[in-house]
Amino acid sequence: MSNLQRRSLVSIVIGLLVLILAPAGLAQVEAQTDATIPAVEPGPVIDVPTPAVKIVPQTPAEPEQAWTFRYLIPTSLVIALLVVVGSIVAYFLKVVRTRYRLIQ
Numbered sequence: 001m002s003n004l005q006r007r008s009l010v011s012i013v014i015g016l017l018v019l020i021l022a023p024a025g026l027a028q029v030e031a032q033t034d035a036t037i038p039a040v041e042p043g044p045v046i047d048v049p050t051p052a053v054k055i056v057p058q059t060p061a062e063p064e065q066a067w068t069f070r071y072l073i074p075t076s077l078v079i080a081l082l083v084v085v086g087s088i089v090a091y092f093l094k095v096v097r098t099r100y101r102l103i104q
Contacts, residue, residue: 013083020076024069 009087013080017076017080021073024073
């Protein structure tokens with residue numbers, strides 16, 4: 001395997017990893033905090049009729065992570081790890097193994 005082929009293979013693998021991992025890494029989930037909730041300034045007291053139905057405020061449930069984040073990211077990391085281990089084994093079998101020969 002020539003040097004150019006190795007570099008192109010490495011750049012393709014890195015490019016694929018960036019394409020797979022970048023959208024999940026750049027995704028932002030905006031959680032509502034005290035800074036994002038507009039403050040209500042107290043104003044003059046006005047006679048407001050009582051509501052017909054009282055609404056009980058509910059605490060918001062934590063949003064579930066998207067399936068892509070839960071399944072696609074670990075899968076792509078495992079595939080990348082297998083590619084790296086496979087390339088190390090292939091390098092050993094093709095280069096290091098044939099470097100030294102026994103002469104009898």
